[in-house]
Amino acid sequence: MKPRGTQFARPGKAEIEDNTQPRAPLRDLAHPQKYKPNTMEAPQKRAALNRMKVFATGLLVVAAGLFALAKSHHDAGAWAWLTAFSEAAMIGALADWFAVVALFRHPLGLPIPHTAILPANKARVADNLAEFVRDKFLGTEALVDKIARFDPAGRLSVWLTEPGNAALLGEKSLAAISQVLGLINDEHVKNMLYTSLRRRAQDFDLAGGVGALLSTLTADNRHQRLLDDGLTELSEWLEREEVQQMLADKIVQVAGEEYPTLIGALGFMGLKAEDLGRKFAGGLVRGANKWLHEISENPEHERRQAFDRAVGRFIERLKSDPSFKQRIDEHKQQWLERPELRAYVNGLWEEFTGWLREDIARTDSVLRGKIVAAASSLALTLANDASLRDSINTHMHDAMRAVAPDLRDGIARHIATTVRQWDDRTLVRDVELSVGRDLQFIRVNGTIVGGAVGLLIHAISIAVA
Template sequence: MNKMKSEKKYESKHLASISLGIMGAGFVATMPLQGAWWGQLLQGGFEAGLVGGLADWFAVTALFRHPLGLPIPHTALLPKNRKKMTNAIVSVVKDEWLSKESIQDKIQKIRFTDRFISVAEKQITSESLRKGIVSVSEQFVQKIEVEKLVPLVEKELRKALHSFDMKRVIEGLIEQVIRKEYDQKALDYILDRVEEWGRKEETSLRLGRIALEALDNIKLDGILQFALKSFQSFLNEEKLGGILQSLLLSILGSMKEEDNPNRHAILTRVCEELEKAKTNDAMISEVNALKDQFVMDMNMTQALTDMLNHGKEKALRFIHDPAYTDTYVLPFLANMLQKLKQDEERLNKMEHWVHQQITNLIEENHEKIGSLVQENLDKLDNETLINMVENKIGKDIQWIRVNGAVCGFMIGLALTAIEWIF
């Protein structure tokens, strides 16, 4: 395209020179023909055309440089008025073509959120987005330095454990025990274990031995002591143990019945003690102290390091699993995009924010447009700047020369004809 423009400029300049040459040649050629009326007429036309062409050539040349290199006053107007010209260009660009108001008016007509959503909807299923998500996620995980992260995690974990009040744990456990009847299950478990123990033969003998030893240690007065000794003479470990074993198993069996008053009394007592434990500040303080001591003595560093390294490796494997993008990330993004699309209020707020940021950016940097134009113009020397102007308007300027020659020729014919008439 630059080549075509250069050729057109050359053609128009060449045409202007040809027109001037024709006028000069015509003037010289008609000089011997002054005796004929038509020769005088043509000479008058060519003479005026030559004067008009030369005058316009002088005017056009004087606009850019000194004609024939002579420092004639009021020539080379553009180089002499370079500062005024560049200031005018900067002013036009900054204050008219790219004024703050015009830029802001154009910006206000653009719905950036609509364009963003449109582009996002087109790209949400693209392979490039999938690869981008995997790449960004992988880089993010790879940059996690476990060695630096462990002390932070350990510090926060210890802080959280120290600040955690065990009273809530105790209250929660008690509520669960009562609601899910763990107290009854615990009692039944104890009764079953005691019953299992009570049915053993060795248990019967042990109970008999313990009972006889207890009877031997009883000291009574007079006839009561005699009666006790008489009673002991009829019993041995096996008989007395069997009686006590049967009594124990009978009591245990009745305790398993839900309507047994003894069972009910025990469970009621257990529930009362559990409820008291909720407000037992001494016990809660002791539990908290044990918890704090456990946290203080616990070595978390290696366990956290192993856990975080394992989690990092697992995350990297999962990132490369197609399910990561297709099942989790892309549906999540699509759902967010759909919700955003339907939330007109949020879209308007986002649009307002974007426009406000652009407006602030324009307000803060608009002067830089003029500075940038001025800076680029200042980089050009006079010859380069003049060539640029000539390249832009050279064709029209050369046509001024052509028109000057042609119009001068026509006016010359007219003036010569008028001289004859008058």
């Protein structure tokens, strides 16, 4: 056995350009109009078959004419030899005509036993044909060996490096995507996405998941760093002039509503409520900021410890409190029932397909560019990384070995089922068109060989007389 790293040898350029079919099949697959199988069409086959039938029948007619001519001379002299030849030639021609016709139909329409062999044994022919193709062409080792000798990764690399092939792949991919988009029922997809999302969300333990997430986030006191960030943001927010003005206005508003007499007395004394509000708000901000700085600078501050305890209790309730988990699940269910969720899912799908259609229609399609770039990058990587090529080939080798038994049995069943489903006329027509012309040579040979045997028998009869 070859070492694993060299099991699949990458073909050299000379070998590829010689006759080992790497580029042409791939190119023909990309441009199917360039591939022309070397076979005749059905009308051509029918014409060739008819010509051979006429030729074979003509020989029979000639043999009959010679027989009549010889008999008209009463087998005198050399005419006896012609009689022997033509008589045996007719027998051979008629016997082989019967044999060829009996293969496909009843000769002269007469239900003679053991005629119309092909339609009468269609089921057995179907099974035997399927077994023949399966065993002779689709053997596991034969398929695996084909993959090993073909070197898919190496040939793909060579094909992709040829100018224009990566762009061709991009064009074909976009065309395929466009076809798929045209076949997709948007409403069906939207319903499927929404149903799938709901089912997944309903089965998901939201409380337990959030609890586990928070446990991870609070490991190593990460939540304290979050608290520090929050304190910093709050302190900076309170320092803003517009915030302090807002607080002052709120203080004056509340004081005017709750203590109108006091506000009136302040005005009587010549003091402005707005000025007092600003001073009071400034004092509140300074006091709050001092308190916030104390919490931020002291790792053991009682507010930090209270925050720790509150977070711990909340996480524990998420994980182990059935009633709390039930309330969260109820809220989750209510959210899942909201029409906004369906509208959101529908909007996501419409935005995605809309962008996709617009991008496909553009000459500078982003998706096309990504596909071409990925194909070019893959070609370069495969060309320079022998281990990757060997790995891909090995995986394809193993995959083929795994699927080959099911593949060959499936193809065999398909062949047998297809042949069994053909009506007798179709079966006879297709088989006769394929091999009937060659079978007519049997009639020709039967006529000529039969005549020769007749001459031989006549010679022996004279010799022993």
